[in-house]
Amino acid sequence: AAASPLEGRQRTGTHDSAFLKACRREPVPHTPVWFMRQAGRSLPEYRKVREGIAMLDSCMRPELVTEITLQPVRRHNVDAAIYFSDIVVPLKAIGIDLDIKPGIGPVVENPIRTRADLEQLRALEPGDVSYVTEAIGLLVRELGSTPLIGFAGAPFTLASYLVEGGPSRNHERTKALMYGDPQLWADLLDRLADITAAFLKVQIEAGASAVQLFDSWVGALSPADYRRSVMPASTKVFQAVEGLGVPRIHFGVGTGELLGLMGEAGADVVGVDWRVPLDEAARRVGPGKALQGNIDPAVLFAPREAVETKAAEVLDAAAGLEGHIFNLGHGVLPSTDPDALTRLVEYVHTRTAR
Numbered sequence: 001a002a003a004s005p006l007e008g009r010q011r012t013g014t015h016d017s018a019f020l021k022a023c024r025r026e027p028v029p030h031t032p033v034w035f036m037r038q039a040g041r042s043l044p045e046y047r048k049v050r051e052g053i054a055m056l057d058s059c060m061r062p063e064l065v066t067e068i069t070l071q072p073v074r075r076h077n078v079d080a081a082i083y084f085s086d087i088v089v090p091l092k093a094i095g096i097d098l099d100i101k102p103g104i105g106p107v108v109e110n111p112i113r114t115r116a117d118l119e120q121l122r123a124l125e126p127g128d129v130s131y132v133t134e135a136i137g138l139l140v141r142e143l144g145s146t147p148l149i150g151f152a153g154a155p156f157t158l159a160s161y162l163v164e165g166g167p168s169r170n171h172e173r174t175k176a177l178m179y180g181d182p183q184l185w186a187d188l189l190d191r192l193a194d195i196t197a198a199f200l201k202v203q204i205e206a207g208a209s210a211v212q213l214f215d216s217w218v219g220a221l222s223p224a225d226y227r228r229s230v231m232p233a234s235t236k237v238f239q240a241v242e243g244l245g246v247p248r249i250h251f252g253v254g255t256g257e258l259l260g261l262m263g264e265a266g267a268d269v270v271g272v273d274w275r276v277p278l279d280e281a282a283r284r285v286g287p288g289k290a291l292q293g294n295i296d297p298a299v300l301f302a303p304r305e306a307v308e309t310k311a312a313e314v315l316d317a318a319a320g321l322e323g324h325i326f327n328l329g330h331g332v333l334p335s336t337d338p339d340a341l342t343r344l345v346e347y348v349h350t351r352t353a354r
């Protein structure tokens with residue numbers, strides 16, 4: 001049989017991990033588990049090391065990034081680490097004036113709304129993010145056979161922060177630009193695609209075993225608008241990192257109607273939020289792709305038995321899939337009891353042990 005395109009250069013030991021096997025849709029010893037936002041405020045050890053250090057500053061300190069990335073791996077026995085950073089880090093690295101405000105999120109000083117504003121978006125050179133290369137080098141040595149997931153924000157979600165100037169419920173300015181000046185919008189997304197692709201390549205070169213493209217807010221669009229106004233840029237990102245032996249995961253929230261198109265954009269694994277059961281998601285995505293998800297993060301606040309009932313529902317819906325990576329349907333909520341996460345990993349591993 002021809003070698004799978006995902007049989008690439010994986011670090012010694014990681015290649016046969018349950019996580020990468022599931023991404024390649026191979027048989028697994030147990031269903032692999034990790035959690036979006038597994039590093040962060042739910043962990044007291046995270047709050048301790050972050051004390052007095054601003055979010056974006058912390059992303060530029062390789063030793064601190066290494067420690068924070070490893071914390072959930074030590075504590076929860078998850079099957080993969082996710083590089084500690086943020087989707088706006090590459091934008092900051094090319095000189096965009098932005099900050100991450102506690103409890104709010106990314107805030108952009110000079111939003112991008114005109115053609116002249118586009119000039120803020122220059123190309124990303126690996127030297128702009130040398131701290132990322134350094135941190136991933138440190139991390140992969142510490143992680144041994146545990147895979148490291150690199151990530152970036154997808155063009156639409158990054159554009160939403162850049163155009164709105166901060167977090168937005170309705171994305172009205174973003175949509176005004178998308179519908180009102182389709183050429184400027186396309187040029188904006190194309191530049192963001194190049195920046196995102198360059199940022200993912202840096203992480204892969206440094207040793208990331210997989211990459212996840214977060215299009216968190218793209219569920220705000222209809223399938224027709226997604227296809228016309230977003231898919232070309234996301235496809236460009238996935239094509240840039242194709243054939244490198246590194247599985248590509250694509251995730252967004254409220255994307256039930258977009259799952260097929262998001263797979264078509266070039267993902268090997270499609271992330272699903274909690275609104276669509278995984279068996280139905282598999283029908284929408286079609287064959288040849290693994291799925292990731294999808295327990296509601298708010299379920300972690302229910303008693304243990306209820307969490308396990310919901311986890312069992314997810315696993316049952318995933319029983320016929322070609323490949324399944326267990327995850328939440330969105331990120332860990334900051335006030336989640338970390339012990340509930342540790343128990344959930346244990347539950348999934350035990351229940352799926354083969």
Ligand code: CP3
Nearest residue numbers: 036037038039040055085086087102103104105214216331
């Ligand atoms: O463990 C991990 O998952 C890795 C770390 C990670 C962070 N941000 C750290 C972070 C990841 C993968 C992200 C991605 C990210 N950032 C996304 C896509 C994922 C998603 O949740 O949909 C988005 C939309 C952002 C933008 C952003 N950055 C938001 C909405 C916030 C939260 C604002 C808040 O304070 O509630 C941030 C800040 C941020 N990024 C924090 C962390 C740990 C919290 C800041 C802090 O701890 O001081």
